[in-house]
Amino acid sequence: MTDHPRIPLAGVIGSPIAHSRSPRLHAYWLQKYGLAGHYVPIDVSQTDLREVLLALPKMGFVGCNVTIPHKETVLKLADIVTDRASLIGAANTLIFRKDGKIHADNTDGFGFIANLRQNAPDWKPAAGPAAVFGAGGAARAVVASLIEVGVPEIRVTNRTRPRAESLRAEFGAKVVVCDWVQAGNMLDDAVTVVNTTSLGMVGKPEFLVPLDGLMSSAVVTDLVYTPLRTRFLETAASMGCTTVDGLGMLLHQAAPGFERWFGKRPEVDQATRDAVLG
Known part of the structure:
Protein backbone atom coordinates (compact mmCIF):
# COMPACT_ATOMS: atom_id res chain seq x y z
CA MET A 1 0.00 0.00 0.00
CA THR A 2 1.48 3.36 -1.03
CA ASP A 3 1.49 6.27 1.36
CA HIS A 4 -0.28 9.13 -0.39
CA PRO A 5 0.93 12.60 0.68
CA ARG A 6 -1.86 14.81 2.00
CA ILE A 7 -2.84 17.78 -0.12
CA PRO A 8 -2.33 20.89 2.05
CA LEU A 9 -5.52 22.79 2.80
CA ALA A 10 -5.91 26.37 4.02
CA GLY A 11 -8.75 28.85 4.20
CA VAL A 12 -10.17 31.99 5.70
CA ILE A 13 -12.35 31.91 8.84
CA GLY A 14 -14.86 34.64 9.50
CA SER A 15 -18.57 35.44 9.62
CA PRO A 16 -19.83 36.53 7.13
CA ILE A 17 -17.16 35.29 4.71
CA ALA A 18 -18.77 34.78 1.28
CA HIS A 19 -17.56 38.24 0.15
CA SER A 20 -13.86 37.47 0.81
CA ARG A 21 -11.42 37.91 -2.08
CA SER A 22 -8.83 35.68 -0.39
CA PRO A 23 -9.98 32.34 -1.94
CA ARG A 24 -9.65 33.83 -5.43
CA LEU A 25 -6.19 35.19 -4.58
CA HIS A 26 -4.80 31.93 -3.18
CA ALA A 27 -6.36 29.87 -5.98
CA TYR A 28 -4.59 32.12 -8.49
CA TRP A 29 -1.22 31.67 -6.76
CA LEU A 30 -1.66 27.88 -6.41
CA GLN A 31 -2.41 27.61 -10.12
CA LYS A 32 0.34 30.04 -11.15
CA TYR A 33 3.05 28.10 -9.29
CA GLY A 34 1.61 24.65 -10.08
CA LEU A 35 1.24 23.72 -6.40
CA ALA A 36 -1.05 21.10 -4.89
CA GLY A 37 -3.43 22.69 -2.39
CA HIS A 38 -6.82 24.27 -1.82
CA TYR A 39 -7.96 27.44 -0.03
CA VAL A 40 -11.60 27.75 1.03
CA PRO A 41 -13.92 30.23 2.81
CA ILE A 42 -15.08 28.89 6.20
CA ASP A 43 -18.04 30.61 7.88
CA VAL A 44 -17.73 29.98 11.63
CA SER A 45 -19.74 31.47 14.52
CA GLN A 46 -18.02 32.68 17.70
CA THR A 47 -19.44 29.77 19.68
CA ASP A 48 -17.95 27.17 17.30
CA LEU A 49 -14.55 28.79 16.79
CA ARG A 50 -12.55 26.75 19.31
CA GLU A 51 -14.02 23.44 18.13
CA VAL A 52 -13.35 24.27 14.47
CA LEU A 53 -9.73 25.31 15.11
CA LEU A 54 -9.05 22.02 16.88
CA ALA A 55 -10.69 20.01 14.08
CA LEU A 56 -9.07 21.67 11.04
CA PRO A 57 -5.55 20.17 11.41
CA LYS A 58 -7.10 16.68 11.62
CA MET A 59 -8.71 17.33 8.22
CA GLY A 60 -5.43 18.23 6.52
CA PHE A 61 -5.44 21.99 7.10
CA VAL A 62 -1.95 23.49 7.45
CA GLY A 63 -3.24 26.92 8.48
CA CYS A 64 -5.77 29.64 7.83
CA ASN A 65 -6.43 33.33 7.69
CA VAL A 66 -8.73 34.87 10.26
CA THR A 67 -10.98 37.86 9.73
CA ILE A 68 -13.89 39.67 11.43
CA PRO A 69 -15.11 38.86 14.07
CA HIS A 70 -12.46 36.35 15.20
CA LYS A 71 -9.13 38.23 14.96
CA GLU A 72 -8.96 39.04 18.69
CA THR A 73 -10.50 35.79 19.96
CA VAL A 74 -7.97 33.52 18.20
CA LEU A 75 -5.15 35.00 20.29
CA LYS A 76 -6.65 33.34 23.37
CA LEU A 77 -6.96 30.01 21.53
CA ALA A 78 -3.42 29.96 20.05
CA ASP A 79 -0.48 28.21 21.73
CA ILE A 80 2.17 30.54 20.31
CA VAL A 81 1.58 34.23 19.56
CA THR A 82 4.15 36.37 17.74
CA ASP A 83 5.25 39.67 19.30
CA ARG A 84 3.55 41.71 16.59
CA ALA A 85 0.22 39.86 16.92
CA SER A 86 0.41 40.39 20.67
CA LEU A 87 1.23 44.10 20.25
CA ILE A 88 -1.63 44.62 17.77
CA GLY A 89 -3.99 42.51 19.89
CA ALA A 90 -5.22 40.51 16.89
CA ALA A 91 -4.11 37.72 14.57
CA ASN A 92 -4.92 37.28 10.88
CA THR A 93 -2.69 34.29 10.07
CA LEU A 94 -2.63 30.90 11.81
CA ILE A 95 -0.16 28.08 11.21
CA PHE A 96 -1.08 24.58 12.38
CA ARG A 97 2.27 23.08 13.35
CA LYS A 98 3.19 19.43 13.05
CA ASP A 99 3.57 19.21 16.84
CA GLY A 100 -0.13 20.12 17.19
CA LYS A 101 0.44 23.70 18.34
CA ILE A 102 -1.43 26.67 16.82
CA HIS A 103 0.90 29.55 15.89
CA ALA A 104 -0.76 32.99 15.53
CA ASP A 105 0.73 35.93 13.63
CA ASN A 106 -0.43 39.29 12.29
CA THR A 107 0.72 40.26 8.79
CA ASP A 108 -1.61 43.27 8.35
CA GLY A 246 -6.38 49.22 -0.26
CA LEU A 247 -6.28 46.15 -2.49
CA GLY A 248 -2.48 45.91 -2.33
CA MET A 249 -2.57 45.57 1.45
CA LEU A 250 -4.90 42.55 1.09
CA LEU A 251 -2.52 40.98 -1.45
CA HIS A 252 0.68 41.64 0.50
CA GLN A 253 -0.69 40.51 3.89
CA ALA A 254 -1.60 37.18 2.26
CA ALA A 255 1.89 36.40 0.93
CA PRO A 256 3.64 35.33 4.20
CA GLY A 257 0.82 32.89 5.04
CA PHE A 258 0.83 31.41 1.55
CA GLU A 259 4.58 30.85 1.84
CA ARG A 260 4.27 29.14 5.22
CA TRP A 261 1.42 26.85 4.11
CA PHE A 262 2.37 25.99 0.54
CA GLY A 263 6.16 26.48 0.54
CA LYS A 264 6.48 29.21 -2.08
CA ARG A 265 6.78 33.00 -1.66
CA PRO A 266 4.25 34.43 -4.14
CA GLU A 267 4.81 37.57 -6.16
CA VAL A 268 2.36 40.47 -5.86
CA ASP A 269 2.14 42.03 -9.32
CA GLN A 270 -0.40 43.51 -11.75
CA ALA A 271 -1.51 40.03 -12.87
CA THR A 272 -2.29 39.17 -9.22
CA ARG A 273 -4.40 42.31 -8.87
CA ASP A 274 -6.25 41.54 -12.11
CA ALA A 275 -6.95 37.97 -11.01
CA VAL A 276 -8.42 39.10 -7.68
CA LEU A 277 -10.52 41.82 -9.28
CA GLY A 278 -11.78 39.18 -11.75
Whole structure:
Protein backbone atom coordinates (compact mmCIF):
# COMPACT_ATOMS: atom_id res chain seq x y z
CA MET A 1 0.00 0.00 0.00
CA THR A 2 1.48 3.36 -1.03
CA ASP A 3 1.49 6.27 1.36
CA HIS A 4 -0.28 9.13 -0.39
CA PRO A 5 0.93 12.60 0.68
CA ARG A 6 -1.86 14.81 2.00
CA ILE A 7 -2.84 17.78 -0.12
CA PRO A 8 -2.33 20.89 2.05
CA LEU A 9 -5.52 22.79 2.80
CA ALA A 10 -5.91 26.37 4.02
CA GLY A 11 -8.75 28.85 4.20
CA VAL A 12 -10.17 31.99 5.70
CA ILE A 13 -12.35 31.91 8.84
CA GLY A 14 -14.86 34.64 9.50
CA SER A 15 -18.57 35.44 9.62
CA PRO A 16 -19.83 36.53 7.13
CA ILE A 17 -17.16 35.29 4.71
CA ALA A 18 -18.77 34.78 1.28
CA HIS A 19 -17.56 38.24 0.15
CA SER A 20 -13.86 37.47 0.81
CA ARG A 21 -11.42 37.91 -2.08
CA SER A 22 -8.83 35.68 -0.39
CA PRO A 23 -9.98 32.34 -1.94
CA ARG A 24 -9.65 33.83 -5.43
CA LEU A 25 -6.19 35.19 -4.58
CA HIS A 26 -4.80 31.93 -3.18
CA ALA A 27 -6.36 29.87 -5.98
CA TYR A 28 -4.59 32.12 -8.49
CA TRP A 29 -1.22 31.67 -6.76
CA LEU A 30 -1.66 27.88 -6.41
CA GLN A 31 -2.41 27.61 -10.12
CA LYS A 32 0.34 30.04 -11.15
CA TYR A 33 3.05 28.10 -9.29
CA GLY A 34 1.61 24.65 -10.08
CA LEU A 35 1.24 23.72 -6.40
CA ALA A 36 -1.05 21.10 -4.89
CA GLY A 37 -3.43 22.69 -2.39
CA HIS A 38 -6.82 24.27 -1.82
CA TYR A 39 -7.96 27.44 -0.03
CA VAL A 40 -11.60 27.75 1.03
CA PRO A 41 -13.92 30.23 2.81
CA ILE A 42 -15.08 28.89 6.20
CA ASP A 43 -18.04 30.61 7.88
CA VAL A 44 -17.73 29.98 11.63
CA SER A 45 -19.74 31.47 14.52
CA GLN A 46 -18.02 32.68 17.70
CA THR A 47 -19.44 29.77 19.68
CA ASP A 48 -17.95 27.17 17.30
CA LEU A 49 -14.55 28.79 16.79
CA ARG A 50 -12.55 26.75 19.31
CA GLU A 51 -14.02 23.44 18.13
CA VAL A 52 -13.35 24.27 14.47
CA LEU A 53 -9.73 25.31 15.11
CA LEU A 54 -9.05 22.02 16.88
CA ALA A 55 -10.69 20.01 14.08
CA LEU A 56 -9.07 21.67 11.04
CA PRO A 57 -5.55 20.17 11.41
CA LYS A 58 -7.10 16.68 11.62
CA MET A 59 -8.71 17.33 8.22
CA GLY A 60 -5.43 18.23 6.52
CA PHE A 61 -5.44 21.99 7.10
CA VAL A 62 -1.95 23.49 7.45
CA GLY A 63 -3.24 26.92 8.48
CA CYS A 64 -5.77 29.64 7.83
CA ASN A 65 -6.43 33.33 7.69
CA VAL A 66 -8.73 34.87 10.26
CA THR A 67 -10.98 37.86 9.73
CA ILE A 68 -13.89 39.67 11.43
CA PRO A 69 -15.11 38.86 14.07
CA HIS A 70 -12.46 36.35 15.20
CA LYS A 71 -9.13 38.23 14.96
CA GLU A 72 -8.96 39.04 18.69
CA THR A 73 -10.50 35.79 19.96
CA VAL A 74 -7.97 33.52 18.20
CA LEU A 75 -5.15 35.00 20.29
CA LYS A 76 -6.65 33.34 23.37
CA LEU A 77 -6.96 30.01 21.53
CA ALA A 78 -3.42 29.96 20.05
CA ASP A 79 -0.48 28.21 21.73
CA ILE A 80 2.17 30.54 20.31
CA VAL A 81 1.58 34.23 19.56
CA THR A 82 4.15 36.37 17.74
CA ASP A 83 5.25 39.67 19.30
CA ARG A 84 3.55 41.71 16.59
CA ALA A 85 0.22 39.86 16.92
CA SER A 86 0.41 40.39 20.67
CA LEU A 87 1.23 44.10 20.25
CA ILE A 88 -1.63 44.62 17.77
CA GLY A 89 -3.99 42.51 19.89
CA ALA A 90 -5.22 40.51 16.89
CA ALA A 91 -4.11 37.72 14.57
CA ASN A 92 -4.92 37.28 10.88
CA THR A 93 -2.69 34.29 10.07
CA LEU A 94 -2.63 30.90 11.81
CA ILE A 95 -0.16 28.08 11.21
CA PHE A 96 -1.08 24.58 12.38
CA ARG A 97 2.27 23.08 13.35
CA LYS A 98 3.19 19.43 13.05
CA ASP A 99 3.57 19.21 16.84
CA GLY A 100 -0.13 20.12 17.19
CA LYS A 101 0.44 23.70 18.34
CA ILE A 102 -1.43 26.67 16.82
CA HIS A 103 0.90 29.55 15.89
CA ALA A 104 -0.76 32.99 15.53
CA ASP A 105 0.73 35.93 13.63
CA ASN A 106 -0.43 39.29 12.29
CA THR A 107 0.72 40.26 8.79
CA ASP A 108 -1.61 43.27 8.35
CA GLY A 109 1.09 45.81 9.23
CA PHE A 110 3.54 44.06 6.91
CA GLY A 111 0.94 44.16 4.11
CA PHE A 112 0.18 47.83 4.76
CA ILE A 113 3.84 48.92 4.51
CA ALA A 114 4.63 46.63 1.54
CA ASN A 115 1.67 48.12 -0.36
CA LEU A 116 2.90 51.68 0.23
CA ARG A 117 6.49 50.84 -0.69
CA GLN A 118 5.36 49.16 -3.92
CA ASN A 119 2.87 51.79 -5.05
CA ALA A 120 4.45 54.97 -3.64
CA PRO A 121 8.17 54.24 -4.08
CA ASP A 122 9.17 57.81 -3.11
CA TRP A 123 7.36 57.61 0.25
CA LYS A 124 9.58 58.75 3.15
CA PRO A 125 7.78 57.75 6.37
CA ALA A 126 10.29 59.46 8.68
CA ALA A 127 9.91 62.83 6.90
CA GLY A 128 6.92 63.97 8.97
CA PRO A 129 3.73 63.13 10.85
CA ALA A 130 1.10 60.58 9.84
CA ALA A 131 -2.65 61.14 10.18
CA VAL A 132 -4.74 58.02 10.82
CA PHE A 133 -8.55 57.97 10.70
CA GLY A 134 -10.06 55.22 12.84
CA ALA A 135 -8.88 53.31 15.91
CA GLY A 136 -10.09 49.72 15.37
CA GLY A 137 -8.12 46.54 14.72
CA ALA A 138 -6.80 47.69 11.33
CA ALA A 139 -5.67 51.00 12.83
CA ARG A 140 -3.73 49.13 15.52
CA ALA A 141 -1.77 47.23 12.85
CA VAL A 142 -1.19 50.45 10.90
CA VAL A 143 0.02 52.41 13.95
CA ALA A 144 2.37 49.60 15.03
CA SER A 145 3.89 49.39 11.54
CA LEU A 146 4.23 53.19 11.17
CA ILE A 147 6.14 53.34 14.45
CA GLU A 148 8.36 50.50 13.21
CA VAL A 149 9.32 52.38 10.00
CA GLY A 150 10.22 55.54 11.91
CA VAL A 151 7.23 57.88 11.63
CA PRO A 152 7.93 60.62 14.23
CA GLU A 153 4.31 61.40 15.18
CA ILE A 154 1.04 59.60 14.54
CA ARG A 155 -2.17 61.62 14.85
CA VAL A 156 -5.18 59.41 15.47
CA THR A 157 -8.85 60.35 15.39
CA ASN A 158 -11.93 58.20 15.91
CA ARG A 159 -15.65 58.86 16.10
CA THR A 160 -15.54 57.55 19.68
CA ARG A 161 -12.54 59.19 21.33
CA PRO A 162 -11.86 56.53 24.04
CA ARG A 163 -10.81 54.00 21.36
CA ALA A 164 -8.21 56.46 20.07
CA GLU A 165 -7.07 57.12 23.65
CA SER A 166 -6.51 53.40 24.14
CA LEU A 167 -4.12 53.41 21.13
CA ARG A 168 -2.14 56.19 22.80
CA ALA A 169 -2.09 54.26 26.08
CA GLU A 170 -0.67 51.19 24.35
CA PHE A 171 1.63 52.66 21.70
CA GLY A 172 2.97 55.59 23.68
CA ALA A 173 3.89 59.24 23.21
CA LYS A 174 4.28 59.13 19.41
CA VAL A 175 0.49 58.80 19.22
CA VAL A 176 -1.42 62.10 19.46
CA VAL A 177 -5.22 61.91 19.78
CA CYS A 178 -7.41 64.42 17.93
CA ASP A 179 -11.17 64.98 18.25
CA TRP A 180 -13.24 63.68 15.33
CA VAL A 181 -14.89 67.11 14.86
CA GLN A 182 -11.42 68.64 14.40
CA ALA A 183 -10.09 65.76 12.27
CA GLY A 184 -9.32 68.00 9.28
CA ASN A 185 -6.68 69.81 11.37
CA MET A 186 -4.60 66.60 11.60
CA LEU A 187 -3.64 66.98 7.94
CA ASP A 188 -1.37 70.03 8.38
CA ASP A 189 2.18 68.92 7.36
CA ALA A 190 1.16 65.20 7.43
CA VAL A 191 3.25 63.23 4.92
CA THR A 192 1.25 60.01 5.36
CA VAL A 193 -2.57 59.96 5.55
CA VAL A 194 -4.51 56.73 6.16
CA ASN A 195 -8.22 55.90 6.30
CA THR A 196 -8.68 52.71 8.34
CA THR A 197 -12.45 53.25 8.84
CA SER A 198 -15.20 51.67 6.72
CA LEU A 199 -16.41 55.15 5.68
CA GLY A 200 -16.62 55.39 1.89
CA MET A 201 -17.04 51.63 1.46
CA VAL A 202 -19.91 50.29 -0.64
CA GLY A 203 -23.03 50.35 1.57
CA LYS A 204 -21.42 52.55 4.27
CA PRO A 205 -21.68 56.31 4.90
CA GLU A 206 -19.35 58.58 2.92
CA PHE A 207 -16.06 59.86 4.34
CA LEU A 208 -16.92 63.52 5.03
CA VAL A 209 -13.88 64.89 6.87
CA PRO A 210 -12.67 68.02 5.01
CA LEU A 211 -9.39 67.32 3.22
CA ASP A 212 -8.44 70.88 2.23
CA GLY A 213 -5.48 70.74 4.66
CA LEU A 214 -3.73 68.00 2.63
CA MET A 215 -0.24 68.72 1.33
CA SER A 216 0.15 67.82 -2.36
CA SER A 217 3.34 65.93 -1.41
CA ALA A 218 1.44 63.61 0.98
CA VAL A 219 0.98 59.88 0.36
CA VAL A 220 -2.69 59.04 0.94
CA THR A 221 -4.03 55.50 1.31
CA ASP A 222 -7.43 53.98 2.01
CA LEU A 223 -7.78 50.47 3.48
CA VAL A 224 -11.21 50.21 1.81
CA TYR A 225 -10.99 48.46 -1.59
CA THR A 226 -14.66 48.26 -2.55
CA PRO A 227 -14.78 50.59 -4.43
CA LEU A 228 -11.13 50.56 -5.46
CA ARG A 229 -11.09 54.36 -5.90
CA THR A 230 -12.97 55.80 -2.94
CA ARG A 231 -14.07 59.43 -2.87
CA PHE A 232 -11.37 59.96 -0.21
CA LEU A 233 -8.69 58.85 -2.70
CA GLU A 234 -10.26 60.74 -5.62
CA THR A 235 -10.26 63.98 -3.62
CA ALA A 236 -6.63 63.45 -2.55
CA ALA A 237 -5.58 62.69 -6.13
CA SER A 238 -7.29 65.86 -7.39
CA MET A 239 -5.12 67.81 -4.90
CA GLY A 240 -1.93 66.33 -6.34
CA CYS A 241 -1.31 63.68 -3.68
CA THR A 242 0.13 60.23 -4.40
CA THR A 243 -2.72 57.80 -3.69
CA VAL A 244 -2.58 54.07 -2.92
CA ASP A 245 -5.71 51.90 -2.87
CA GLY A 246 -6.38 49.22 -0.26
CA LEU A 247 -6.28 46.15 -2.49
CA GLY A 248 -2.48 45.91 -2.33
CA MET A 249 -2.57 45.57 1.45
CA LEU A 250 -4.90 42.55 1.09
CA LEU A 251 -2.52 40.98 -1.45
CA HIS A 252 0.68 41.64 0.50
CA GLN A 253 -0.69 40.51 3.89
CA ALA A 254 -1.60 37.18 2.26
CA ALA A 255 1.89 36.40 0.93
CA PRO A 256 3.64 35.33 4.20
CA GLY A 257 0.82 32.89 5.04
CA PHE A 258 0.83 31.41 1.55
CA GLU A 259 4.58 30.85 1.84
CA ARG A 260 4.27 29.14 5.22
CA TRP A 261 1.42 26.85 4.11
CA PHE A 262 2.37 25.99 0.54
CA GLY A 263 6.16 26.48 0.54
CA LYS A 264 6.48 29.21 -2.08
CA ARG A 265 6.78 33.00 -1.66
CA PRO A 266 4.25 34.43 -4.14
CA GLU A 267 4.81 37.57 -6.16
CA VAL A 268 2.36 40.47 -5.86
CA ASP A 269 2.14 42.03 -9.32
CA GLN A 270 -0.40 43.51 -11.75
CA ALA A 271 -1.51 40.03 -12.87
CA THR A 272 -2.29 39.17 -9.22
CA ARG A 273 -4.40 42.31 -8.87
CA ASP A 274 -6.25 41.54 -12.11
CA ALA A 275 -6.95 37.97 -11.01
CA VAL A 276 -8.42 39.10 -7.68
CA LEU A 277 -10.52 41.82 -9.28
CA GLY A 278 -11.78 39.18 -11.75
